[in-house]
Amino acid sequence: MTSPAADGPRGMLGALAQVRPPVREPRFWVVQAAVLTLAGVHDFVLDKLHAHYLAGVPAPTTSALLLIPVVYAALNFGVRGAVGTSLWATVLIVPHWLISPQLPDSRIHFWIEVGYLVVLNVVAIVVGVRVEGERLARRRAEHALEVAENAEARYYRLFEDQPAPVMIADAAGAVTEANTAATALFGRDTVGLRVDELLGVGIATLLDGRPRCLDVRDRDGRTLRLVPTTHRVTTAGNAELAQVVLTDVTEQHRREEEERLFAGRLLKVQEDERRALARELHDDPLQNLTYLSRALDDLGHRAETPPELAGQLVDASAVAEDAAVALRKVIHGLRPPVLDDLGLVAALRQLAQEVRRRTGLAVELRVRGHEVRLPPGLELAAYRIAQEALNNVVRHARASRVEVCVCFDRELELTITDDGLGWSEPERGDGAKASGLGLIGMRERVNMAGGTLSVTQRSGHGTRVRAVVPVPSVAVSPESSSARR
Known part of the structure; x- marks a missing residue:
């Protein structure tokens, strides 16, 4: 099949240049034989019978019958067959004008035949070009259909060969398609089930990007940690679907x-x-x-x-x-003994005084919220984070002022902000320095406490370390803790 990419640049005008008759087509020669027969009938009526009128109709109208094979050739062979047939008919009719006897009304008949031949060739071109256009459109449609079918076949091949479980769900959350990995994970009856039945969350929640991880039971009862990636998909019929790809991060x-x-x-x-x-x-x-x-x-x-x-x-x-x-x-x-005796705030206050006395750096401690005694491990983690952050400021930042802020609420928020030039070591994507063992320790302490650590650094505008950890419900006030001791 000819590619539309090859036909497209020529367009309709290019079709006119392709007038070489389809001489290898047997039906084309049958049409030419019909043209020869009609031309012979035309000559027989005019020359042999010397009839200028047949039942009141001018005899040259027999040449109009040539429209039948010309239109047939146009419909079956396009512009090549139509133009070739019309030229063949013209070649057969024109000699008749030269050898026919000069009879009365011959001039009128001459112009009638000229008109018929002009109409014949115009019809051949118009119909042939129209047919070529239809064929070109059909070839383009067939090519587009072939491309779409190939793309669909490739998609389904990739869909099935994808090692990660992939499911397609409709707007209601029902699974309409599932690849081999998905059926191996959830069972062969996956199609038709709802996404929330399989994953524990609805399709709308997944499309919102929540949650980032799922604990899902497979068909054997094992609990797997999966990361869902969900995208909206619109079909050719404008149906809204959702594609869910599950990445197994259990290991x-x-x-x-x-x-x-x-x-x-x-x-x-x-x-x-x-x-x-x-x-x-x-x-x-x-x-x-x-x-x-x-x-x-x-x-x-x-x-x-x-x-x-x-x-x-x-x-x-x-x-x-x-x-x-x-x-x-x-x-x-x-x-620091004061950490065990008096708690986090007292230990941070002593740390700030020590740094101020040792380096001359202006260290200010701010306390917000209702101060409570935290579990020893959490107090120690917060103290070490502040200690390491202040050490980094002294070693790298060349700052003149540091603020240490402790906020007691449902979460313990510890923030250390300086006005220095920033830390010179390169940062990673999560804000922590790639080679800073101190920051690695800070991050591990926060992770152990179930919190988050962020390091915001702007060159020449200081650094901000922020640690947020949940406060257990068993936390007590310093006065109560002292009374028990």
């Missing part, structure tokens, strides 16, 4: 849970080691250093101590006191 979710549990255990071990180390440093080395500092100072100030030795003892006492102060800082960094 990925299992690995993430294992990684989260491992990270949680690792953080717990680290915090336990820090707590134990802080306790050991406080109970023995710090107490010994404090005792040593006081003993040396006491010896240095005794009257019986030689003056040259007294100065050395006082200096040694000062060194021991400095070591004790440094050790207290180490203990505070490992596990």
